[in-house]
Amino acid sequence: MNSWEALPPDTATFTPDITPLILSAHRDNYEIIKILLDRGATLPMPHDVRCGCDECVTSRMEDSLRHSRSRINAYRALASPSLIALSSKDPILTAFELSWELRRLSFMEHEFRGEYQELRKQCQDFATALLDHTRSSYELEVLLNHDPTGPAFEHGDRMHLNRLKLAIKLRQKKFVAHSNVQQLLASIWYEGLPGFRRKNMVLQALEIVRIGILFPFFSIAYIVAPHSVIGQTMRKPFIKFICHSASYFTFLYDVQKLLTSKADKV
Numbered sequence: 001m002n003s004w005e006a007l008p009p010d011t012a013t014f015t016p017d018i019t020p021l022i023l024s025a026h027r028d029n030y031e032i033i034k035i036l037l038d039r040g041a042t043l044p045m046p047h048d049v050r051c052g053c054d055e056c057v058t059s060r061m062e063d064s065l066r067h068s069r070s071r072i073n074a075y076r077a078l079a080s081p082s083l084i085a086l087s088s089k090d091p092i093l094t095a096f097e098l099s100w101e102l103r104r105l106s107f108m109e110h111e112f113r114g115e116y117q118e119l120r121k122q123c124q125d126f127a128t129a130l131l132d133h134t135r136s137s138y139e140l141e142v143l144l145n146h147d148p149t150g151p152a153f154e155h156g157d158r159m160h161l162n163r164l165k166l167a168i169k170l171r172q173k174k175f176v177a178h179s180n181v182q183q184l185l186a187s188i189w190y191e192g193l194p195g196f197r198r199k200n201m202v203l204q205a206l207e208i209v210r211i212g213i214l215f216p217f218f219s220i221a222y223i224v225a226p227h228s229v230i231g232q233t234m235r236k237p238f239i240k241f242i243c244h245s246a247s248y249f250t251f252l253y254d255v256q257k258l259l260t261s262k263a264d265k266v
Contacts, residue, residue: 192236
């Protein structure tokens with residue numbers, strides 16, 4: 001038994017579930033958390049809110065409020081940025097998953113919804129704040145393309161944006177809307193059209209019309225020589241979008257023309 005556990009419950013400052021690691025995590029004290037972790041302190045995930053094990057059933061029967069508060073205290077500690085940074089090999093993934101779990105709990109325990117939402121926001125803010133530490137486009141690409149089960153991302157590799165897709169799936173709106181992420185997405189979207197965003201609206205419209213008119217040539221070139229310069233250009237997202245749109249409008253025009261000619265014959 002640890003020294004803090006030997007205190008009588010009536011004279012103890014904190015409830016029995018508040019361990020030194022939980023208390024230091026509540027204070028987000030980096031130094032103390034590191035000392036405790038180095039000495040072997042651990043903080044396991046709380047049991048599921050619907051857990052039916054003997055421990056949870058007994059705890060709920062003895063004091064349902066203390067049981068719920070104990071879970072909140074544990075999650076408040078787990079949501080500590082310092083604890084996540086010190087104990088997780090993948091802090092962003094941990095913050096995402098914890099944020100999603102807290103969202104689920106906010107719907108299941110309506111009485112404490114406000115507290116769970118506050119902790120969820122704290123996890124989202126921590127993951128988003130890590131984006132501010134990226135110093136180059138390459139570092140941001142590595143972060144957003146990180147896949148724990150796949151090989152490390154190298155400059156020039158095709159970007160699958162696995163981490164960004166996970167953020168969208170787990171509804172990490174602040175992370176997705178971060179200016180660094182949006183700047184990278186814009187550069188990917190307009191790849192193949194250097195300087196397009198700096199042009200005025202007239203020049204942008206002329207560029208779009210030019211690509212739209214030439215889409216039959218681009219399409220044939222892609223079919224004949226997909227690995228040529230023009231073929232590779234057709235793979236660029238914005239150019240592909242313009243060609244698809246031009247193809248669709250051409251199809252609609254042909255259908256309308258066919259229907260009009262049939263109507264004239266009748």
